[in-house]
Amino acid sequence: MPRVVSRPATRSKENQSLAVIPPFRICDPLPFDTSTLPFGDDGMGIKGFARSIALLSLFSSFSALAGKADDTLVYASDSEPENISPYHNDLREGVILGRLIWDNLVYRNPDNGQYEPMLATSWKQVDDTTIDFQLREGVKFHNGDPFTADDVVFTLNYVVSPESKVVTVQNVDWIKSAEKLGDYSVRLHLKKPFPPALEYLSNAVPMFPKKYFEQVGIAGFSRKPIGTGPYKVTAIATGEGVKMDKNPDYFKDSPQGQPKIGHINFRVIADAETRLAELMTGGIDWTWRVAPDQAENLKAMPNLVVTSGATMRIGFLILDARGTSSADSPMKHLKVRQAINYAINRDGLASQLVGGESKPLQVACYPGQFGCDTTAATVYNYDPAKAKALLAEAGYPNGFETEIFAYRDRDYVEAIIGNLRAVGINAKLRYLKYAALRDQQRGGKVPMSFQAWGSFSILDTSASAGTWFKGNPDDNIKDPQVQGWLQNADNALDPQVRKDNYRKALQRISEQAYWAPLFNYSMNYAYVSDLNFKPYPDELPRFVLSSWK
Structure with missing residues (x-):
């Protein structure tokens, strides 16, 4: 499987910013070969990083106010929400901002x-x-x-x-x-x-x-949002990030306590190696989605901390079972969808690419959610020979050509493409921004897509299978039986009745191979050693709980 090097960003089309506050800029692409860094392709050790530090500080155009001395926590991610309103985006970066700016009942x-x-x-x-x-x-x-x-x-x-x-x-x-x-x-x-x-x-x-x-x-609300939360927005620069200051009037009895860090800045940095270089040179204080090999190298740096853990985010393929992407779509055939499920090496993806506590997944929900019965799933073990046989039975003895759409984790998708190619399915990668992919998916124009879903940190199967199969805009399958069972599960007061209906829905989703569930994610966080930070399995970094040591 290919080695993890970087992940391209998901960028928003929105072009609004607060003109009254000068926007801050992200670091320009590094004007030297990053393979000389400790996380580069040649596997060079930490000791060899000394020369690169000087180069980075020389060539970087960004002067960040980050760290304990400035009471400013700068965190970075590769993607930005299309809209800062928590109801008008569904990226995890938007969920994080939402928890800082707004409160719930x-x-x-x-x-x-x-x-x-x-x-x-x-x-x-x-x-x-x-x-x-x-x-x-x-x-x-x-x-x-x-x-x-x-x-x-x-x-x-x-x-x-x-x-x-x-x-x-x-x-x-x-x-x-x-x-x-x-x-x-x-x-x-x-x-x-x-x-x-x-x-x-x-x-x-x-x-x-x-x-x-x-x-x-x-x-106007998206350009200058107002909430009751522990942090208030002072600047938004599309493609670059968001600046926030501690809310001095945050209500005293909040169950999450008072914000302890004076300023929090979110920066959009597309390239993974640039994010890590910024972390090691003080441009940022915190980042995540660090590849396993990079995380191991960072552990050797005394001024950084790396923590890891399983999350409730799941990765999966959506297959165009209704054939809306084209009249002759092979995805309409059950045996083709089953073949795709057998063709993918879930164990290899989880252990070699995702790493950490990632586990192979066979069911269309996160196992820790209420109603997510993993025994309801048909088990599609890695079996290329069986995949080829099913393709032949479906009328595709020589395979076929198709497209796979994605917005994140290019290295994972390329590994999946390799698995599919081995059984005769030649999938061309269409890599889009998230909002563009979502629109294409909802429009029925996508034969196959790689998706990741964190369920908004909601510990209920209604937030996973219910989102994708209950007749909502993201439901491309529109199976009336599945919709009925999911609706019954959502509305039943008896917990056992809820579980029974979720099980029926999950079983049919699996038998019909509407998805190819792949794995749950494991997250590597890297941050400066003078930051108190505690990760949680719901993949929601709670910076309001963080503080400086």
Whole structure:
């Protein structure tokens, strides 16, 4: 399998920035051969890095204010959300920003999984489809406006309205409406019983400011967002990142405590080697998605810390089972889809490329989610001979040509392409920005795509299989049986009934080979040694909990 070197970025088309604040710039591509670095192709050791340090500082055009001395945490990733509004992007980078800028009604404690009061101080289940919330008084938005029931009612009614154009409909399509009971009390009406309501409210349903949003609209809100969260935005530069300052008026009883770091900057740095070079020379303080071999080299550096762990993000292929991408699409044939599943070396992907605690995956959900029954899956072991036989039975004894779309993890996709080529399927890579790929996928124009999904950190199968197979915009399969079982599972109050319906849905998804589930991700984080940082399996870096040593 190919060695991991770098991962291209996913870039947004949006071109808005705050003109009143000079945008900060990312590091230019390094004007020297990065193979001389300790993470380069020649495997050179850490000792040989001394000369490269001087070169990097000489040629880098970025002067970063990073680190403990400036009370500024600079974190970097390879992608940026298409829109900073948490309802209008579904990239993990957007989820991270959302947790810094906005608050939810409910907080799920990441250490014990308990639901705790956040913007709501208490809640009561009135009946199967009604929840009353008592709201916290004295909370202010970043512009000084008070947080009241009007903001909650506005947010909940806005996100379920057609004009909102929420990207991940599954996160809110269980909400019917909200009504104001008093200045600090709200009633939430559900369309049907929905047992994971608090799980969603604590993760994917942040509160917006009614007055400000109605003044500026989604376009203005995206350029200059306002929330109640622990950090407030001071600058946005598309393609470069976001600057944030600690919110001095953050409410004192927040379950996540007070922000401890004065400034947090998010930087978009496309190239993996450039990110690591910036980390080693003080341009950034934190990054992630570090390749296993690079992580091992970084562990030898005394001023850096590398931590690793499994995450709930899963990688998978979506196969065009309905044949919408072309009239003669081979993906319409069950045996072709099964052949693709048998052709892929999941064990090799998990152990050799993803590394760490990654495990092969056979089911269309994350095993730690409620209702994710791994025994429901058909087991497609790596068997190229069986894949070739199935292709021949389907009428493709010599294989066929197709396309595979992707937006991230090019090295993983290239390994998959190699597996497919070995059985006669020649897949041409179409590498797009995430938003462009999502539009193509939803438009039924993609024969096969590599995707990754973190379920918005929601520990319920409704957020994984439900997002992709329940008739929502991301459901390209539109299997009425699967949709029915998933709907039943979402609305049943009896936990066992929920599990039984999820199992039926997952079993059919697997038998029909609508997907080729591949692996769960394992994450390598690298950061400066004077930063207190704790990773969590839900793949949500909680910088509000971080501090300087």
